Amino acid sequence: MEVRSNEIFGIVGGSGTGKTVLLRTILGLRRPDAGTVELYGKDVQELAAADRSSLVQSYGVTFQNGALISSLTVAQNIQLPLREYHPVSENTLDELADLNLALVGLARDAGTKYPSQLSGGMVKRAALARALSLEPKLLFLDEPTAGLDPISAAAFDELLLYLHSQLRLTVVMITHDLDTLFRTCNRVGVIVDGRMITDTLDGMLQNQNPWIREYFHGPRARAAEKDAHG
Amino acid sequence: MTVLKLEGEGDDWRLHLDGDWSLAAMAQIEAQLRVLPGGLHGTLVCDWSRAEAPGIGPVWALLMRLADLGTEHFDVRHTGDPPHFLELLQRLETQHRAAPAAPEIAPTLEHTVGEVGRWAVLQGAEGRAVIGFFGRLVTVLREAFSRPRALRPSSLARHIYETGITAIPIVSLIAFLISVIVAYLGAQQLGRFGADIFVVDLVTISVLREMGVLLTAIIVAGRSGSAFAAEIGVMQLNEETDALRAMGMNPIELLVAPRLLALVIALPLLTVIADAMGLAGGGLLSLLNLHIPLPQFISRLRESISPTTFWAGLVKAPVFAVLISMVGTYRGMQVRESARELGRLTTVAVVQSIFMVILADALFAVLFVQIDF
Numbered sequence: 297m298e299v300r301s302n303e304i305f306g307i308v309g310g311s312g313t314g315k316t317v318l319l320r321t322i323l324g325l326r327r328p329d330a331g332t333v334e335l336y337g338k339d340v341q342e343l344a345a346a347d348r349s350s351l352v353q354s355y356g357v358t359f360q361n362g363a364l365i366s367s368l369t370v371a372q373n374i375q376l377p378l379r380e381y382h383p384v385s386e387n388t389l390d391e392l393a394d395l396n397l398a399l400v401g402l403a404r405d406a407g408t409k410y411p412s413q414l415s416g417g418m419v420k421r422a423a424l425a426r427a428l429s430l431e432p433k434l435l436f437l438d439e440p441t442a443g444l445d446p447i448s449a450a451a452f453d454e455l456l457l458y459l460h461s462q463l464r465l466t467v468v469m470i471t472h473d474l475d476t477l478f479r480t481c482n483r484v485g486v487i488v489d490g491r492m493i494t495d496t497l498d499g500m501l502q503n504q505n506p507w508i509r510e511y512f513h514g515p516r517a518r519a520a521e522k523d524a525h526g
Numbered sequence: 527m528t529v530l531k532l533e534g535e536g537d538d539w540r541l542h543l544d545g546d547w548s549l550a551a552m553a554q555i556e557a558q559l560r561v562l563p564g565g566l567h568g569t570l571v572c573d574w575s576r577a578e579a580p581g582i583g584p585v586w587a588l589l590m591r592l593a594d595l596g597t598e599h600f601d602v603r604h605t606g607d608p609p610h611f612l613e614l615l616q617r618l619e620t621q622h623r624a625a626p627a628a629p630e631i632a633p634t635l636e637h638t639v640g641e642v643g644r645w646a647v648l649q650g651a652e653g654r655a656v657i658g659f660f661g662r663l664v665t666v667l668r669e670a671f672s673r674p675r676a677l678r679p680s681s682l683a684r685h686i687y688e689t690g691i692t693a694i695p696i697v698s699l700i701a702f703l704i705s706v707i708v709a710y711l712g713a714q715q716l717g718r719f720g721a722d723i724f725v726v727d728l729v730t731i732s733v734l735r736e737m738g739v740l741l742t743a744i745i746v747a748g749r750s751g752s753a754f755a756a757e758i759g760v761m762q763l764n765e766e767t768d769a770l771r772a773m774g775m776n777p778i779e780l781l782v783a784p785r786l787l788a789l790v791i792a793l794p795l796l797t798v799i800a801d802a803m804g805l806a807g808g809g810l811l812s813l814l815n816l817h818i819p820l821p822q823f824i825s826r827l828r829e830s831i832s833p834t835t836f837w838a839g840l841v842k843a844p845v846f847a848v849l850i851s852m853v854g855t856y857r858g859m860q861v862r863e864s865a866r867e868l869g870r871l872t873t874v875a876v877v878q879s880i881f882m883v884i885l886a887d888a889l890f891a892v893l894f895v896q897i898d899f
């Protein structure tokens with residue numbers, strides 16, 4: 297599979313087909329069994345430690361359950377990578393935390409809360425704020441709208457589109473949410489029968505593979521498609 | 527290299543934003559923003575034409591600083607290819623100004639008194655909670671004994687294996703070594719009076735009455751007390767205990783009772799093993815260092831102990847087991863919200879259970895002297 301810059305690329309596939317494993321491999325959290333992962337044209341496995349560190353700073357990641365550090369407040373979570381890589385004054389750190397909260401549409405006082413005090417939608421937004429804190433050009437999102445109510449999920453889609461256009465981000469997203477898929481993604485990669493098939497959404501709708509047909513022509517997909525186009 | 531230059535006079539100012547304006551240069555940018563003078567009025571033109579790779583954070587910091595300088599007194603304009611997200615940040619900044627910052631709570635006398643009161647109330651609530659926990663546990667156990675299936679034999683077996691059988695090597699080793707040390711040091715002192723043979727008395731009485739059971743309890747508190755707290759704590763964080771309650775099952779019956787019963791069974795058995803290993807250590811050292819042959823060691827052992835010596839140690843084991851398992855499981859059930867809580871309460875569980883074991887041991891010592899046991 298190949299992701300082009302400045303697109304929103306959706307990865308879909310049945311449960312247990314290895315979407316999260318794929319993401320973890322891209323992020324270098326596990327070694328690929330075969331093949332290579334290249335980010336910005338460089339093989340991730342071959343990088344020296346220093347290059348790896350700068351590579352890690354160049355993308356943002358959100359995990360399925362947010363993975364906010366539970367003993368830190370939301371603002372401290374956002375400041376965590378900033379503190380690590382860009383030593384600046386507390387005052388500026390607070391300003392930057394406010395900025396990232398504002399970017400993802402969280403109120404200022406959300407920064408003082410602990411992750412356990414947040415609702416599901418706020419956790420996803422706070423995780424996105426942390427992922428954005430180093431100003432990445434590339435975002436990896438694992439199921440960003442899973443577990444959200446339709447209103448929050450739709451708001452998250454809009455937020456993503458907004459940030460994508462305003463900050464010129466490239467987004468790679470694992471999602472099961474057909475509404476999100478139809479609303480936001482430019483291209484889609486489907487993992488089926490152990491292989492990845494990538495195409496545009498329109499191309500996927502024409503695809504004759506039985507699983508893909510089932511996926512994109514099921515009752516839920518038809519409703520989501522109608523919403524997106526109508 | 528970031529350079530920030532302010533030029534102009536009167537009502538006409540120009541701010542040159544030159545060089546690296548990425549997040550990596552944040553520290554420099556911050557320092558230069560700080561020295562921007564106040565008291566500007568008229569118009570301020572920010573010239574972006576020589577800024578390289580402006581980042582969101584630095585631009586935000588600039589907007590914040592300009593606002594601090596009093597944008598109500600001067601107009602800000604941007605020229606020379608400002609960053610594409612500038613408009614977004616300006617909009618966010620307006621919203622940001624409108625939203626009040628979280629109020630900072632200054633510590634006042636009232637506040638301090640309030641904190642003390644809060645602490646006292648919390649301590650009272652905790653005391654009640656401990657008693658409540660004990661009460662529920664007793665109720666569950668009473669019911670369980672009338673209904674053997676509620677004893678959860680498979681869970682019980684697993685915990686006996688984990689707290690008992692897997693602890694045998696470390697308990698044996700430590701009991702053996704400690705008794706060797708006691709015998710060795712004892713021999714040094716007693717040898718001066720030619721009373722070598724009393725080393726046997728020293729080892730047997732100290733191992734059987736005190737050290738066998740106490741060392742075992744402390745090792746088990748460290749191993750299993752922490753495991754209980756951590757295991758149940760993670761289940762709390764995962765909402766597993768809530769799930770059990772929602773399915774009409776009692777977490778105390780499912781999680782606490784089997785651990786308590788398992789430890790009440792395992793700890794006395796471990797104590798017997800520790801006693802045996804302790805005596806073996808004493809015997810070995812007597813043979814090698816004091817040249818007391820084994821038959822003589824055994825006959826001296828028989829003379830030195832009364833029939834109750836062994837039981838005076840062993841009878842404490844179930845009590846220690848109850849203390850360790852109750853502290854461990856109770857602290858586990860208290861875990862809420864965060865990984866830090868889990869770590870804190872696991873530590874508390876171990877420290878408290880060791881403290882309780884030693885306290886109980888002291889009470890037993892006084893009691894046994896009083897009743898001449």
